Amino acid sequence: MKPVKEVFGRAYPLGRDNVDTDIILPGRFLKTITRSGLASAAFESIRAEPGNIFENPVWKGAPIVIAGQNFGCGSSREHAVWAMMDLGILAVIAESYSDIFSGNAFKNGMVTITQPRHNIVRLLDWAQVGAIAISLLSQTITFGDENVEFHVDPFRKECLLKGLDEIGLTLGFDADITAFEQDLSQRQPWIALPL
Amino acid sequence: MSGLRTLYEKIWDSHVVHRRDDGTCLLYIDRHLIHEVTSAQAFDGLRANGRSVRRPDLTLAVPDHNLPTTPRVDGSGARMTIADMDSAAQLEALERNAPEFGIRYFGATAPEQGIVHVVGPEQGFSLPGTTIVCGDSHTSAHGGIGALAFGIGTSEVEHVLATQTLQLTPSKTMEVRIDGSLGYGVTPKDIILAVIGRMGAGAGTGHVIEYTGSTCRSMSVEGRLTIANMSIEAGARAGVFAPDETTFAYLKGRRFAPKGADWERAVSAWCALATDAGASYDKVEIFDAGAIAPTVTWGTSLDDVVPITGCVPDPESMADPARRESMRKAIGYMGLAAGQRMQDIAVQNIFIGSCTNSRIEDLRAAAQVVRGRHIAPEIRQAIVVPGSGLVKRQAEAEGLDLIFIEAGLEWREPGCSMCLAMNPDKVPPGERCASTSNRNFVGRQGPGSRTHLMSPIMAAAAAVTGRLADVRDWMGVV
Numbered sequence: 001m002k003p004v005k006e007v008f009g010r011a012y013p014l015g016r017d018n019v020d021t022d023i024i025l026p027g028r029f030l031k032t033i034t035r036s037g038l039a040s041a042a043f044e045s046i047r048a049e050p051g052n053i054f055e056n057p058v059w060k061g062a063p064i065v066i067a068g069q070n071f072g073c074g075s076s077r078e079h080a081v082w083a084m085m086d087l088g089i090l091a092v093i094a095e096s097y098s099d100i101f102s103g104n105a106f107k108n109g110m111v112t113i114t115q116p117r118h119n120i121v122r123l124l125d126w127a128q129v130g131a132i133a134i135s136l137l138s139q140t141i142t143f144g145d146e147n148v149e150f151h152v153d154p155f156r157k158e159c160l161l162k163g164l165d166e167i168g169l170t171l172g173f174d175a176d177i178t179a180f181e182q183d184l185s186q187r188q189p190w191i192a193l194p195l
Numbered sequence: 196m197s198g199l200r201t202l203y204e205k206i207w208d209s210h211v212v213h214r215r216d217d218g219t220c221l222l223y224i225d226r227h228l229i230h231e232v233t234s235a236q237a238f239d240g241l242r243a244n245g246r247s248v249r250r251p252d253l254t255l256a257v258p259d260h261n262l263p264t265t266p267r268v269d270g271s272g273a274r275m276t277i278a279d280m281d282s283a284a285q286l287e288a289l290e291r292n293a294p295e296f297g298i299r300y301f302g303a304t305a306p307e308q309g310i311v312h313v314v315g316p317e318q319g320f321s322l323p324g325t326t327i328v329c330g331d332s333h334t335s336a337h338g339g340i341g342a343l344a345f346g347i348g349t350s351e352v353e354h355v356l357a358t359q360t361l362q363l364t365p366s367k368t369m370e371v372r373i374d375g376s377l378g379y380g381v382t383p384k385d386i387i388l389a390v391i392g393r394m395g396a397g398a399g400t401g402h403v404i405e406y407t408g409s410t411c412r413s414m415s416v417e418g419r420l421t422i423a424n425m426s427i428e429a430g431a432r433a434g435v436f437a438p439d440e441t442t443f444a445y446l447k448g449r450r451f452a453p454k455g456a457d458w459e460r461a462v463s464a465w466c467a468l469a470t471d472a473g474a475s476y477d478k479v480e481i482f483d484a485g486a487i488a489p490t491v492t493w494g495t496s497l498d499d500v501v502p503i504t505g506c507v508p509d510p511e512s513m514a515d516p517a518r519r520e521s522m523r524k525a526i527g528y529m530g531l532a533a534g535q536r537m538q539d540i541a542v543q544n545i546f547i548g549s550c551t552n553s554r555i556e557d558l559r560a561a562a563q564v565v566r567g568r569h570i571a572p573e574i575r576q577a578i579v580v581p582g583s584g585l586v587k588r589q590a591e592a593e594g595l596d597l598i599f600i601e602a603g604l605e606w607r608e609p610g611c612s613m614c615l616a617m618n619p620d621k622v623p624p625g626e627r628c629a630s631t632s633n634r635n636f637v638g639r640q641g642p643g644s645r646t647h648l649m650s651p652i653m654a655a656a657a658a659v660t661g662r663l664a665d666v667r668d669w670m671g672v673v
Binding site for chain 1: 212213215217219221223225232233235236239240244246249250251252253260261279281282284285288297299322324325330331332334345346347348349350351353354357358359360362364366396397400401427428430432451452453457458460461464496498517518521615616617634636637638639641642
């Protein structure tokens with residue numbers, strides 16, 4: 001995964017609650033066996049609405065999305081993240097996320113930032129007129145003259161900043177995993193299955 | 196720290212391989228279910244990095260999402276080809292990847308094939324106290340047998356294949372206590388719809404739910420699977436039921452369940468999993484089962500739930516402007532009007548199936564409602580899709596298939612079917628479906644589709660009347 005330190009640009013003022021992964025990418029586009037080529041299907045039903053933000057030249061190609069509560073709820077499809085990234089989106093600022101979506105985003109180097117409602121409202125207003133700067137290093141969002149801080153899990157921050165391969169990191173614990181498995185085979189021999 | 200732990204905390208603690216100072220844990224995964232939609236890119240990742248599958252014995256692959264539910268072999272026993280080339284390519288990828296990486300595979304024509312979340316428990320592959328993952332959010336279903344089970348993305352699928360672990364931070368705990376007896380015509384599906392409707396579709400975010408209370412204790416394993424399945428629709432990472440005698444009776448003798456002395460050891464280990472008396476949860480919600488009526492959804496989120504005796508709500512009565520706006524949008528998409536009686540809503544499609552409601556008890560109950568009756572002439576499509584080959588054969592042995600067919604419903608091959616519009620089973624644009632699946636999202640059952648979620652007996656009643664109906668008027672003797 002590519003390292004990410006900051007994201008700068010316009011932000012789609014989506015604002016809605018419960019933006020589920022079927023809205024981000026409908027199920028019938030999940031038939032791909034690669035990770036690319038999903039941009040044209042991203043947010044399909046919203047893009048069909050007249051005057052929608054995704055087709056508006058003001059925001060088209062913006063790297064940030066601002067939304068309400070429970071963003072990315074529903075299906076675990078990582079294709080939703082791939083489609084958003086294919087569209088050029090690198091960060092989401094929302095009130096809350098589904099656990100699976102924020103995990104998927106992180107694995108692909110997409111930043112998911114949580115902000116309280118009053119800040120989301122201010123950001124949505126600002127997104128109408130100007131660009132937003134997100135610094136992962138200083139954990140701040142800058143818009144106009146304003147600055148707000150955000151929290152990020154230290155482990156995720158390190159992985160994002162360095163672009164670390166998580167599987168490679170875990171394989172560094174191979175001896176621990178093997179020891180765990182040996183213990184498990186004594187404690188619960190029924191876990192292992194014949195092949 | 197009191198030292199008293201919940202069921203979730205006990206399962207978590209017993210699977211920690213390594214704990215970082217910041218609380219992130221490397222968690223061991225006992226069971227990994229694979230299907231065709233979320234695995235191809237993960238296998239490609241393994242190949243690109245020269246990695247193998249660490250524990251193929253703990254992994255089980257089953258195709259389900261893309262498979263058509265029409266017959267899979269022709270009269271001569273030869274396999275039918277799949278017309279949709281993208282679906283065919285995805286299914287072929289799994290069929291190649293499973294043997295290449297040494298993974299057990301129940302293929303499209305295998306007698307055990309079915310929806311992963313139906314297959315896991317019925318094969319005894321899913322066991323109490325285990326950690327179970329799958330690249331599918333409805334993995335939470337397996338919590339019904341007392342496992343910590345949750346959906347993951349494709350990157351995590353690759354991570355589990357390569358390491359049999361995941362890097363995770365612990366969730367908060369939430370008790371959903373349901374006490375009392377279920378009313379006439381009220382099923383576990385109605386309970387979970389009503390629970391999510393009251394709590395909200397995001398209420399469980401960051402939490403693992405434990406379902407407790409007398410209603411849950413007296414519920415069948417299949418009912419528990421239905422409820423745990425929809426934990427994700429409340430935003431929860433997972434939902435668990437404490438394993439008990441009902442669970443053990445369900446699992447005993449199943450193919451991958453422990454045998455002989457191992458069985459005795461396993462049962463005593465499983466008995467120790469129950470939440471300690473006095474352990475506390477971060478959040479508690481309490482429900483009275485007796486107060487829950489047959490329940491349906493009216494809108495496009497699991498927030499949008501109403502008893503069948505109710506009406507489409509009025510957005511103007513909402514104080515919160517964001518909620519008012521989302522309700523207006525949902526009512527518009529669904530083609531409804533505020534104040535409309537739910538029982539006046541006509542449907543054209545009936546879907547009885549999905550990982551939520553396609554098990555034998557669901558089919559028995561639905562068959563009882565349509566037995567000796569016929570679907571309404573307005574119904575254009577009515578399909579019954581058993582959750583697995585085993586469920587299908589059991590239903591056929593009991594004659595349920597004939598009851599459905601005589602009533603005018605179609606009897607199909609197992610798969611995810613009309614739940615998610617990835618295979619030929621779809622709801623046409625603008626049409627309405629009485630569906631036993633788990634999501635009423637915009638376009639979920641096909642572009643422009645309008646979904647009303649409900650229990651199998653409620654969907655059966657809708658089939659007979661051609662509109663949403665209170666099944667309590669239709670139960671019993673014809």
